[in-house]
Amino acid sequence: MAPTDNPRRHTREDVARTALRLLDDDGLPDLTMRRLAAALDVQPSALYHHFPNKQTLLAELADRIVSRGADPLPAEWTDAVRAEAAALRDGLLAYRDGAEVVTSTFALGLGAAAPLDRLTRAVAAGGFDDETARRAATALLHFALGHVSHEQQRLQYDSLGVVVDAAATPFEEEDRAAAFAFGVDLLVGGLESRDAVGQRPPVSRSRT
Amino acid sequence: MAPTDNPRRHTREDVARTALRLLDDDGLPDLTMRRLAAALDVQPSALYHHFPNKQTLLAELADRIVSRGADPLPAEWTDAVRAEAAALRDGLLAYRDGAEVVTSTFALGLGAAAPLDRLTRAVAAGGFDDETARRAATALLHFALGHVSHEQQRLQYDSLGVVVDAAATPFEEEDRAAAFAFGVDLLVGGLESRDAVGQRPPVSRSRT
DNA sequence: ACCTGAACACCGTTCAAGT
């Protein structure tokens, strides 16, 4: 009979948590406002008391999906970038259709702000100017979202038994992880050679 | 009174062409089977005589969107890769929500096969083995799809007057093109340094 | 503050039947 025991009357947190569970169990196409309401034992219109619309709900899910960065962060900046990229991939893969959820809210400045910040910091530790670091981080983020979206779509088709032109892409987790790492290595390698070509890394430590 | 003059009775080609026009005029969310049918002055069910479902129709659109490669193709392989990447971006940008349409069918092995082939050939001309060329091309494709998806989503939000956390991304075409080229340059640079580290380019000319 | 009940304006897809 504690006040928290009340079975009806949900909070925004409940709604987000249940939505995340539904997403992971059934996938994004089946995450409808009506099904979510049913899972909470509530009328669909009740959801609009917690979120103004579905897009805002998805943005909240995106924030949660990418909330975790690399920990611990390697000392060497190239390893740090690789670790942040891998952590981003892990986060996206941790929920079904995670990459698509994040992509769908990325352009609003929501959802992907946290990983963009982390990647930018990791690159900046290599001594690049802010502009270069931000652009490289954006490239890494675009690659990661493109790659994992592809992975998850493929996983979905495979699970549905849809016949796919299999020659194009690897299907074992090991191969997929290697293909992802290959792309990240190219981007990091490009940064390193850029460094070698022109830029002299200043010791960037201007903040507390 | 020529036989081609018949105003009803459509062909698969008509349907695809009208769908592409609707896509470009109104965007992917408004490209519904019912609106497409109305644009063709036909019942929705008539569309299923030409395409088994909406997904197959979108795959056909994706193929058309990315059908054009770079022409002429520069002699130097790094320039060829950059040209193919830029041509891919141009193709995706040529239709509203083009990147999303291509992404949505990519995992089926449809839609993105042509640009993947072209990018693979351009990279292979640098003397890399087939596996490396295919992986690099895949990374370029993932980056391009991620980047242009982001661009087009942002364009859509801007046109709808949605307030966006603007600090994150550039909004002028010049800046967007430069950000895209920066990412491509990183990937190409990574390939070049990889070449320098280990690989000796064999003259690959084993086919007619 | 949180929810119900009812409605509005839509979707993709199927299927028997027509020509």
Add this chain to the structure above:
DNA sequence: ACCTGAACACCGTTCAAGT
């Protein structure tokens, strides 16, 4: 071969009203 007409099983969102 190509299409109609009608239906099925859904969507997101709004809004007056209840507690």
